[in-house]
Amino acid sequence: MKRKRRRIKKQFLILIIIIIILLGALVLFRNKGSEKEYSEIAREIIKKEKIQEVYKEDYSQTLDEVLKNDAFNIAYLDEYLNITFNNDSEFITKINKYLEIGYKAQDINNIFKLSSKNQTKMLTLPKQTDFAKYIGIKNFNILNLERYKAYLQKEQKDLQTTVTYVNINLDKPFYTDSEEINPGNDLTIIVNKYHHVSKDYVPSDMKVLFDSTNNAKLIGVAADAYKLFIEAAKKDGITLQSTTAYRSYSFQNTLYTNYVAEDGKEKADTYSARPGSSEHQLGLAVDLNDPNYSAARLSDKDYEWVLNNSYKYGFILRYTKDNEPITGYMEEPWHIRYLGIDLATKVHDSGLTYEEYYDLYIMEY
Numbered sequence: 001m002k003r004k005r006r007r008i009k010k011q012f013l014i015l016i017i018i019i020i021i022l023l024g025a026l027v028l029f030r031n032k033g034s035e036k037e038y039s040e041i042a043r044e045i046i047k048k049e050k051i052q053e054v055y056k057e058d059y060s061q062t063l064d065e066v067l068k069n070d071a072f073n074i075a076y077l078d079e080y081l082n083i084t085f086n087n088d089s090e091f092i093t094k095i096n097k098y099l100e101i102g103y104k105a106q107d108i109n110n111i112f113k114l115s116s117k118n119q120t121k122m123l124t125l126p127k128q129t130d131f132a133k134y135i136g137i138k139n140f141n142i143l144n145l146e147r148y149k150a151y152l153q154k155e156q157k158d159l160q161t162t163v164t165y166v167n168i169n170l171d172k173p174f175y176t177d178s179e180e181i182n183p184g185n186d187l188t189i190i191v192n193k194y195h196h197v198s199k200d201y202v203p204s205d206m207k208v209l210f211d212s213t214n215n216a217k218l219i220g221v222a223a224d225a226y227k228l229f230i231e232a233a234k235k236d237g238i239t240l241q242s243t244t245a246y247r248s249y250s251f252q253n254t255l256y257t258n259y260v261a262e263d264g265k266e267k268a269d270t271y272s273a274r275p276g277s278s279e280h281q282l283g284l285a286v287d288l289n290d291p292n293y294s295a296a297r298l299s300d301k302d303y304e305w306v307l308n309n310s311y312k313y314g315f316i317l318r319y320t321k322d323n324e325p326i327t328g329y330m331e332e333p334w335h336i337r338y339l340g341i342d343l344a345t346k347v348h349d350s351g352l353t354y355e356e357y358y359d360l361y362i363m364e365y
């Protein structure tokens with residue numbers, strides 16, 4: 001009897017110990033969960049302002065920073081508690097501005113997932129809606145959001161294609177809102193049916209092509225690269241020569257006007273650039289010809305060689321059959337554009353039009 005009672009006592013003791021250990025673990029665990037505490041300044045304000053909500057929520061570094069930096073607005077308390085803190089140097093200023101615009105915590109968390117350029121633009125724009133699905137889409141530009149929405153509805157393409165095509169301006173008819181650019185010394189510059197140079201633009205330091213009989217010129221580095229390109233072709237048994245290279249605005253104007261007179265504007269636009277919109281005015285494009293082949297400018301064999309080798313010398317084919325819907329030009333197998341070996345190789349390997357490549361990898365939004 002006595003022995004049995006002692007055993008019960010012992011079991012009871014073990015039970016008590018287990019309970020104590022469990023309680024201890026629970027306390028430890030809870031402390032770990034709220035490891036971070038509000039800074040002293042923040043705690044004072046919390047007490048003084050009687051911000052009761054704080055005790056119901058986990059520690060919020062955002063609220064802590066807002067309080068510490070004297071940027072607290074009681075109206076936004078719930079939002080502060082739900083905005084994820086990040087190390088943006090303008091974090092506090094930005095979130096208060098976004099809150100003023102009318103964004104909620106979730107929107108703001110999404111805004112911080114966009115590029116920093118977009119974040120800055122959104123500080124000055126009215127409240128934007130339905131932008132979250134574009135998070136992670138390369139070169140999403142908040143300024144084009146409404147155009148993306150319209151294009152998406154009309155064309156039903158995937159989000160990345162939608163963003164790239166709208167950035168390129170393909171949602172607008174060709175030659176709509178063409179922007180004037182100044183190439184300066186930039187060899188990567190793009191002119192097309194949405195970008196043109198002024199009628200006064202003439203590239204500097206052009207050089208007559210080594211094989212030219214009609215004073216065809218390119219910018220120096222392109223002219224040098226062209227010589228290597230033609231010599232390499234020759235080694236492979238391909239004979240190529242230049243026909244035209246640089247064209248002035250006024251010469252392009254004469255060409256285009258004559259084509260329009262012959263074929264009408266709509267048709268002329270499919271094969272001739274309007275003055276200012278031609279790569280030939282950049283001094284970076286040259287048209288080729290095979291003097292031994294009379295049926296067309298180039299034979300299939302010539303074209304094959306150009307297609308597979310031009311990038312090695314810094315040139316790309318701008319107007320292929322596949323590129324037609326994007327460039328808006330009928331195929332021009334004879335037209336090559338200088339970009340330098342590095343960029344030409346990347347564009348060639350990407351399989352993209354230069355329009356797409358430029359938007360995806362050269363532009364930043």
Ligand SMILES: [Zn+2]
Pocket residue numbers: 280285286287332334335336
């Ligand atoms: Zn050309």
